[in-house]
Amino acid sequence: xxxxxxxxxxxxxxxxxxxxxxxxxxxxxxxxxxxxxxxxxxxxxxxxxxxxxxxxxxxxxxxxxxxxxxxxxxxxxxxxxxxxxxxxxxxxxxxxxxxxxxxxxxxxxxxxxxxxxxxxxxxxxxxxxxxxxxxxxxxxxxxxxxxxxxxxxxxxxxxxxxxxxxxxxxxxxxxxxxxxxxxxxxxxxxxxxxxxxxxxxxxxxxxxxxxx
Amino acid sequence: xxxxxxxxxxxxxxxxxxxxxxxxxxxxxxxxxxxxxxxxxxxxxxxxxxxxxxxxxxxxxxxxxxxxxxxxxxxxxxxxxxxxxxxxxxxxxxxxxxxxxxxxxxxxxxxxxxxxxxxxxxxxxxxxxxxxxxxxxxxxxxxxxxxxxxxxxxxxxxxxxxxxxxxxxxxxxxxxxxxxxxxxxxxxxxxxxxxxxxxxxxxxxxxxxxxx
DNA sequence: GTCTATAGCCTGATAGAC
DNA sequence: GTCTATCAGGCTATAGAC
Numbered sequence: 001x002x003x004x005x006x007x008x009x010x011x012x013x014x015x016x017x018x019x020x021x022x023x024x025x026x027x028x029x030x031x032x033x034x035x036x037x038x039x040x041x042x043x044x045x046x047x048x049x050x051x052x053x054x055x056x057x058x059x060x061x062x063x064x065x066x067x068x069x070x071x072x073x074x075x076x077x078x079x080x081x082x083x084x085x086x087x088x089x090x091x092x093x094x095x096x097x098x099x100x101x102x103x104x105x106x107x108x109x110x111x112x113x114x115x116x117x118x119x120x121x122x123x124x125x126x127x128x129x130x131x132x133x134x135x136x137x138x139x140x141x142x143x144x145x146x147x148x149x150x151x152x153x154x155x156x157x158x159x160x161x162x163x164x165x166x167x168x169x170x171x172x173x174x175x176x177x178x179x180x181x182x183x184x185x186x187x188x189x190x191x192x193x194x195x196x197x198x199x200x201x202x203x204x205x206x207x208x209x210x211x212x
Numbered sequence: 213x214x215x216x217x218x219x220x221x222x223x224x225x226x227x228x229x230x231x232x233x234x235x236x237x238x239x240x241x242x243x244x245x246x247x248x249x250x251x252x253x254x255x256x257x258x259x260x261x262x263x264x265x266x267x268x269x270x271x272x273x274x275x276x277x278x279x280x281x282x283x284x285x286x287x288x289x290x291x292x293x294x295x296x297x298x299x300x301x302x303x304x305x306x307x308x309x310x311x312x313x314x315x316x317x318x319x320x321x322x323x324x325x326x327x328x329x330x331x332x333x334x335x336x337x338x339x340x341x342x343x344x345x346x347x348x349x350x351x352x353x354x355x356x357x358x359x360x361x362x363x364x365x366x367x368x369x370x371x372x373x374x375x376x377x378x379x380x381x382x383x384x385x386x387x388x389x390x391x392x393x394x395x396x397x398x399x400x401x402x403x404x405x406x407x408x409x410x411x412x413x414x415x416x417x418x419x420x421x422x423x424x
Numbered sequence: 425g426t427c428t429a430t431a432g433c434c435t436g437a438t439a440g441a442c
Numbered sequence: 443g444t445c446t447a448t449c450a451g452g453c454t455a456t457a458g459a460c
């Protein structure tokens with residue numbers, strides 16, 4: 001345990017390590033499914049175990065507790081979630097950089113709706129497990145990028161807007177398609193929401209941000 | 213029970229009816245507090261009872277079950293929630309009608325954040341208890357208003373946009389300030405989000421919708 | 425109408441055989 | 443590593459006294 005890499009030079013345990021990794025991955029995949037749909041308290045270990053094709057005690061052989069599974073999922077999430085913002089390039093064309101960020105963020109909602117809902121559950125409940133990361137990692141990244149946006153606005157390469165609220169609007173617009181998916185589909189019956197969403201959102205930010 | 217109004221012509225029970233109404237109201241108020249913060253499964257009857265200053269059995273004297281309290285809250289919610297959209301007037305000025313709707317909706321997020329979060333919990337989990345209302349009441353209202361918006365666009369009183377996604381964007385932008393309040397405050401430290409949000413959102417929809 | 429006490433179920437976690 | 447069996451605690455809901 002203190003040195004996970006030691007397995008890599010020992011043939012026999014290597015096989016069991018592969019099984020371990022496979023089972024751990026199956027548990028996390030199943031847990032993401034159930035946690036994102038029902039929240040932490042709404043999820044039972046039995047449900048996760050069933051979805052992962054394991055017995056409950058066997059699942060608890062890989063993770064010490066339900067809390068630990070949830071924490072593992074959340075820990076990996078924030079980095080993935082912030083990647084699209086991190087790649088916004090100070091040297092690129094301002095409008096295209098923002099539109100590119102919006103496009104990547106919407107694509108994440110489409111590709112990873114469960115991760116989006118897991119995050120939504122956590123934040124709506126007051127972010128009890130992730131607040132610290134929000135007020136440090138997220139905050140410092142946002143401070144950096146809003147400063148950049150303010151620079152672009154001063155250079156008149158973007159129309160003037162409040163940079164923080166610009167970012168909030170991007171988060172809310174893109175994540176809404178994952179988090180409120182059921183509501184959207186209840187209203188749109190046949191049509192796939194993602195067919196027209198990219199164009200709509202692209203148009204929205206072009207009209208908002210194109211300098212006059 | 214079969215005729216609740218019979219109490220109104222009998223002096224003695226009238227007083228207990230007032231007590232009943234007061235306790236029922238206190239329970240619903242307390243339940244809104246806890247449900248909106250922790251979700252249905254994350255909430256215990258004990259927590260609601262404590263917040264309402266009642267014992268648990270006494271609370272269950274007024275409502276038959278935890279589920280019944282939750283259902284009562286949800287049943288009253290959708291109407292309140294849709295009121296701002298209902299009052300959008302076909303005979304008014306198109307841009308001002310939309311901006312007025314946006315303003316009212318944002319004000320609701322500010323005044324009733326708990327209701328917004330209760331709704332968010334329900335929808336993120338797949339709307340198990342409210343899906344029917346979404347696909348009937350909500351859908352018919354949205355169909356009506358999107359038709360109106362399309363008319364306005366044909367008359368060139370609004371810039372062309374996808375009317376469904378326009379409504380989705382309004383919901384997401386306004387509700388985000390209630391549902392993700394913790395995240396927003398973690399990033400903005402001192403400043404109150406609602407100070408600049410109305411101006412930002414107003415600007416956004418003016419630039420998006422003003423016809424050229 | 426309100427309380428104390430408790431029944432009965434569900435669930436997280438463990439024991440111990442294999 | 444995986445299973446069956448089970449414990450212990452917490453929870454919804456009810457019983458019954460006042």
